[in-house]
Amino acid sequence: MAVTKLEINSRSPFAQGQPFGDTGGYEQIDGTVYFAVDPGHPANEPIADLKLATRDASGMVTFSSDFRILQPTDPSKGNRSVFFDILNRGKAPALRNFNNAPEVAPDAPMDPGNGFLMRYGYTVVWCGWQCDVPDLPGVMRINVPDAVTAEGPISGEVVVTFHPNTPTQVQYLSDRSHRPYPANKLEDWDSVLTVQEHEDAPEEIIPREQWAFARIEGDRVVPDARHIYMAAGFVPGKVYQVNYTTTGAPIVGLGMLATRDMMSFLRHGSTEQDNPCAGYVDRAHSFGVSQSGRFLRHFLYLGMNEDESGRTVFDGLIPHVGGGKRGEFNHRFAQPSSQASRSPNSLFPFSDTDQTDPETGRTDGLMRRLAAKGKVPKVMYINTPSEYWGGHGSLLHTDLTGTRDLDLLDSVRIYMVGGAQHANGSLPLTDFDPGDDIRTQQLFNCLDYRAVLRAALVNLDRWAKTGQEAPPSRYPRLSDGTAVTPGDASASFRAIPGVNPPVPLRRFTRLDFGPDPGVPTNVPPVVGNPYPSLVSAVDSDGNELAGIRLPFITVPVAAYTGWNVRHADIGGAGQTMSTGGATGGTLRGSTIPFAVTREDREATGDPRLSIEERYASKEDYLEQVRQAAQDLVDQGYVLGEDLPRLVDQCSQLYDAVASRVSVPQAAND
Incomplete structure (x- = not known):
């Protein structure tokens, strides 16, 4: 087994011993896990430069990672399922995304939020996989060797x-x-x-x-x-x-092996090997968001979902808002945090099934290695319009000519959350973020869509446990006319006063880094022709027709988009607004409120009906929201426990929009 030692540094009650329903209290376990892998083993062959690592006396490559486990104090009360949360730049995103917990400093006590993961009995695991994370207290990392040759450092x-x-x-x-x-x-x-x-x-x-x-x-x-x-x-x-x-070239791809082998150890390691989960794991699922969602796509591409003994690692995965991208996770001089478009983040293949690029002649698919061994897990790709307007979301499910929908694997679901942006939104309505020095043309997207994530996890675990299939995929399709070009969708937005879609539109281009993707020789790459890009069609209000349509969209008080544009105050006016300090950064979305009254609407020339023309009262609005939410519960896309939460969020949003003072503005000003 690749894990040679699990060193526990501390054990303490999680959330001061707070009980979580029938599961009871949780324990937090922190420590360091040590690995030794055979660079000649076929399961490790995809890792770039692994054979150039210094070896120990046994010929093994050694490395170590920080880890954290949240486990029921009485493990027998858990649900026998591990939720392996892939760290995002050394930080743990799961509690924020599933438990609605506030973001806290990495070295601060974790906030349990609404306790969702604990109430459902999951054992939650984090393991460092990124070697270049900032040197900050509490950030989890992996410590890896550099690749060296007989001449020394590379x-x-x-x-x-x-x-x-x-x-x-x-x-x-x-x-x-x-x-x-x-x-x-x-x-x-x-x-x-x-x-x-x-x-x-x-x-x-x-x-x-x-x-x-x-x-x-x-x-x-x-x-x-x-x-x-x-x-x-x-x-x-x-x-x-x-x-x-x-x-100095650290072997960045060892983060893939740390993830694989830590989970394998927790599934198969014994009590005698100091495995705190021994005997309590039947299923394992992994979640990654944004950077870590792209990590999971790369993990699948490299065939990492089986360990050195050929055993399945994860039964299910949720790569969230990774779009069609992978990342700088397995090549020489990789920068895992980078979001740059013209980087290995943006390389073919994009879809699970094999395709042949009509320009390069190359044939490949994300699941090619795993499919060849019959090891394809259950996967739920969850994306937002931001990934589609980023130029890569549709590449998951359309061919490379942009003219045909692809057939999905039976074990795969693709969900686009209509109207959402890459990162979860929130009130108040504003167009300025002082933390990132960002100002946009439109108000930031404020939609909170975490209810979709919670339902997806419950559906995934049930699917793995009982075989009951998850709800059908929902995403833009050419076959039903809901997948259109960004240019076509942009025309709909231009009819709204003061709204100017991005110029230029984002696109993915073919990139040639040389014959070996693990050791790029064309730096920067040779840039080729763009890939096709499609987005969801929108209705007359500017809201998307495809995907999971939450009550924010079906009973609207505004239009919501996955894109926004830079304000002139921060330069690059009219360009797509992305965060992360790079061209390929994640997209900020928009909230484009309706006029409150017919008089306001006519004064601005807004063709969309005002709030007073749509709803007899706030009570009428909320009753329609309740019915729309119940429909989603009945279909399995939202849990029953989230219905009151969605109604409350819509109530707050109604108040926020209704309290705004309309200012007449010329069309396309």
Whole structure:
């Protein structure tokens, strides 16, 4: 077994011993797990540079990860199912996404929120998989060796992309303060810095003498291999890319093996091996959101869902808002936090089943390795319109010409949550986020769609346990006319006063990094032709016709989109608003309220009916919301316990929109 030791550093009551229904209290277990893997084992073959790692006396490659387990104090009261939450940049997203818990600092006590996962009896597990996470207390990481040759540490080219929202003269050479790859030489005149008006615009090389590897300290410019400095400053809204040489290549793909082997140990390890879950695991499911959702897609692509003994690791997976992407999780000089579009994040294949790219002639599919061994698990891909407007969501289920729906595997469901944005939304209604220095043309998307996640997990576990199939997939399809081009959908939005869809529209392009994706030789890549992109058609209100349509959409007080555009105040006016400081960052969505009265609507020229024209009263509105929510409960897309919560959320949203003062605005102003 690849786990050689599970070292428990602490055990303590979770949430101060709070009981969670019939499950009772929970225990929190923290520690370090140690691994040793055979670089020659066929199950480990997909990991880039593994054979270049230093080995121990037994010829094994060793590494270690932080871990945390939340387990019923009396394990016999659990549901015998592990919920393995893939960390997002070293942080645990599950309690926020399933328990409606507030976000807390990584080193603060975890907040149980509404206790959903505990009330249902899940054992919740986290294990560090990312080696470059920021050096902050409480952040979980993996410690991995570097790849080396007989000549010593490996050197090579790396590209860092950034898209500033505020004026600055200095940029750290990583995403979100992660550990960067330092430049080899401060005076490396072969390094290249380019600037673009947007990600698909022509690149302009900035003369080397105008920038340096340096930072500002007080009033001095100090040489620094981990920063770049430009006296003229980096302009908000423009796209910058710096290409330079670094030394030291951590074996990033070991995060895949840590995930696989930790879960395998918890399923099959014994009490004598200090496995706290021994004898209490019948099923295991994994969840990842955004970056970690893309990690799960990559995990499936590499065939990691079977361990070195050929045993199934996860019965079910929920890659959430990963769209058609994978990530920088398994190649030399990978940057796992990066969201850049022109990176290994965006590589073919996108769909589960095999396709042949008509331009490159390459044939591949996400599940190719697992399907060949009969090891395809149950998978629920949950996405929002943000992934579709990001240029990649439809690639999961349409062919590479954009003219045909693909058949899904029997064990796969695809759900798009209509009107939602990539990250869960919330009130109050605003267009400014001071934390990210973001301002948008429209109000931020405020939809809370976590009810869909809770139902999906219950359906997935039941499917794995009893064979009762999950509710049918819901997503935009060419066959029923709900999948259209972004340009066609944009025309519907332009009829709404003050609404301008993104320009240019996001797209995925073919990228050539060289013959071996694990060791890129074209850095940056050769850029080819774009892939087709489709989004959901919208109704006359601007709300999507496809997907799981929550009461926010079917009984609306506004239009909700998965896209928003940059405000002129932060540069790049009219471009798609993405977060994360990179061109491929996740999309912010919009809330576009209806006028409150007919008079308001006519004053602004809004063709959509006002709230007073739609609903006789707030009570009438809420009664329609209750019926719409009940329909979703009956269909299995929402749990009964979430019906009152949805009604309350719609009530708050109604009040927020009804209290707004309409200001006449010329169409397309």
